[in-house]
Amino acid sequence: MQNRIAVAMSGGVDSSTAAWLLQQEGHDLVGVMLKMFDGALVNGSREDDRPPDGVEDARAVAGKLGIAFYVLDARAPFRSHVLDTFTSAYERGLTPNPCVVCNRYVKFGFLLQQALESGRDQVATGHYARLELDRGSGRWLLKKAAHPEKDQSYVLAGLNQEQLSRSLFPLGALSKEEVRSIAAQADLINAKKGDSQDICFIPDGDYGSFIRQYTGKSxxxxxxxxxxxxxxxxxxxxxxxxxxxxxxxxxxxxxxxxxxxxxxxxxxxxxxxCNDSLYGSTLTAADLNLIACDHLSAPVRLRAKVRYRMAEQPCTVEQTGPDTIHLAFDQPQRAITPGQAVVLYDGDTVVGGATITP
Incomplete structure (x- = not known):
């Protein structure tokens, strides 16, 4: 069946290959790049009308595929949901994960809304994750990518059922090497392009300098x-x-x-x-988003990770309120950090995610 799909295109090899794969399946595609942030969009209202990074590569791929391509101005929602909350969290002694927030409110919030209003049925991205419909419960399940070294389910754990039902992740069963090979065989311009930074708006990794510039504060x-x-x-x-x-x-x-x-x-x-004092076995978390179920009715054995680049660890999780949990790891974990996301797994399935509280 042909679907009308908006493909989020960053100019990188992942989103370009996702678009190519969907076209091979016969879908009606349009490419969309989000203009979320640039070097001048800091400290007040100064605007910069330069195109976002990667736009020429994305436009070239769209041209090769023969699909329409648009740049969508997402600076306002990106500022309010990502930049403002990022800086506010640091001011409160927290360490947020802006990618989790961006996916929830911008890529699968603002972009999805705009796509649906323009007559599209779904949004596709180059994330490495998988989706599966549980026929018994009718719930959409978010699952880890087939190749764990590229799995990005952690940064997607804030998505709700409506967002997941409208999402596509064409790369979920592929390795990075397979994606590059497909891109090369399709003669895509960015087949050998390097991976992008985790935090797009702080490419040099100097968080403090960015926050000072963005807020104008000392x-x-x-x-x-x-x-x-x-x-x-x-x-x-x-x-x-x-x-x-x-x-x-x-x-x-x-x-x-x-x-x-x-x-x-x-x-x-x-x-x-000293390093030994950084370890802890328990945490509390709020803003709980359950994906695989509506509620945790009793303490449950799961695995969890408190940072993107770590292996999930065995734990016991108890839901303590409508959107709060208490979690106890079997073994102490290093630097459990307030503001970061904790993501819960049952095998390959993402049970849900929440934000670690102080």
């Missing part, structure tokens, strides 16, 4: 403390630090290497400790 220095409250030195502003961090502290200790254990906006301090 963040005062304060004390580095040890676990007993003794002052070890001075930090450069709490937005420069996240749990588990070792580099850039500028503090030495006779007790060995020091790491960030806690960021305290209430008194503008940063607590440092």
């Amino acid at each position: 963040y005062p220095s304060g004390p580095f403390l040890d676990e007993g409250g003794a002052v070890l030195g001075a930090h450069t502003g709490i937005i420069d630090y996240t749990l588990g961090q070792r580099r850039g502290l500028g503090v030495s200790s006779t007790r060995g290497r020091l790491y960030v254990k806690e960021v305290r906006p209430q008194d503008n301090s940063v607590v440092l400790s």
Whole structure:
């Protein structure tokens, strides 16, 4: 059956190959690039009308496929849902995952809404994940990619049933090598193009510099403390630090290497400790989004990960409120970080995701 699909195209090999595969299946496609952020869109209302990075590659691929291609201005929703919440979280001593938020509210929120209003049925992306309809429950299940080294189900765990029912992930069963091979055989211009940065709006990884530029604020220095409250030195502003961090502290200790254990906006301090003190076995989380079920009626054995690049670990999860959970790992985990997403798995199936609370 031919579907009318909007393909989110970034100019990279993944989304381009996804578009090519869908065209081979006979679908009616349109390519859409989201203009979400550029170097000038910081600190106030200054606009920059330059095209987004990768637009020429995406346009070239769309031209080769013979499909229409549009650049959709998504700067307003990206600012409100991603940039504003990202900077606010750091100011509160949290470490958010902006990709999770962007997928939920921009790529599968704003873009999906625009696609449906323009007569499209679905949105497709180059994410490495799989979808499956559970005929018994009628629920759409989000599953890990067939090749775990490229699995991106973690950053999709905020999607709801309506979003999943309208989504397509053509690359879910493929490896990166297979995707590049398909792109090369199809003579796509970006077959050998490198992978993009995880956080598109901070390509140099300097979060503190970006936050200062975006907000126009200065963040005062304060004390580095040890676990007993003794002052070890001075930090450069709490937005420069996240749990588990070792580099850039500028503090030495006779007790060995020091790491960030806690960021305290209430008194503008940063607590440092040895590595062993970073481990914990429990967490609480809010903003729960369950995908595989409506509710966890009793404590359940699952596996969970608290960062994108880690293997999920065995745990017990109890739902404690309409959108809150308590989770206990079998083994202590390093630097469980408030603001990050915790994603729950039952085998290859994503049970749901939530945001770790302090």
